[in-house]
Amino acid sequence: MSATTTIQVVGVKDTINALKKIDPQLQKDFRAQAKDIAQPAIDAAKDKYTKLPLSGMQYKWDSRGRKVFPFTVAKAKSGVRLRIDTRRNAVGVILIEQKDPATAIFETAGRANANKLGDQLGFVGPGRTRLIGPAVYKARRGIEKEMEKMILDTARTVSRSM
Numbered sequence: 001m002s003a004t005t006t007i008q009v010v011g012v013k014d015t016i017n018a019l020k021k022i023d024p025q026l027q028k029d030f031r032a033q034a035k036d037i038a039q040p041a042i043d044a045a046k047d048k049y050t051k052l053p054l055s056g057m058q059y060k061w062d063s064r065g066r067k068v069f070p071f072t073v074a075k076a077k078s079g080v081r082l083r084i085d086t087r088r089n090a091v092g093v094i095l096i097e098q099k100d101p102a103t104a105i106f107e108t109a110g111r112a113n114a115n116k117l118g119d120q121l122g123f124v125g126p127g128r129t130r131l132i133g134p135a136v137y138k139a140r141r142g143i144e145k146e147m148e149k150m151i152l153d154t155a156r157t158v159s160r161s162m
Helices: 014-020 024-047 073-078 099-107 116-120 133-144 143-162
Strands: 061-063 066-069 081-084 095-100
Touching: 014 024, 014 143, 024 081, 024 095, 024 133, 024 143, 066 081, 066 099, 073 081, 073 099, 095 099, 133 143
Parallel strands: none
Antiparallel strands: 061 066, 081 095
């Protein structure tokens, strides 16, 4: 049996979008503060990328005219970023994600459909990732309360300004 926790603060998307209407600088400050709070989780994810997963990943690969490899540790580390997604159909609002295509393929290969790359890298369950997900999940325990407090403080600022 496993336990999962999710923090839901209702109206986060609305609060972030309202910040831009009130004062664009407030939204910039919110993003900067969110990044500062999430930095330990971002660093934990970056620290997981230490070596080349498979020797063949160091070469150029083209997939349907798109360059998807080579995999480099430096690009894998620099690809870990915080993103704030306030679109209407977004699943999460504050996300830590991998932007490097080669590393994203490494993280998810074989998750939905069996393939040679996924077999060589090892099993990863549906909806899971190899390194970034477990690292962020482990590191998030220390930042959840700070993030929740910042969001609630921002919501109060927005409600006072309206």
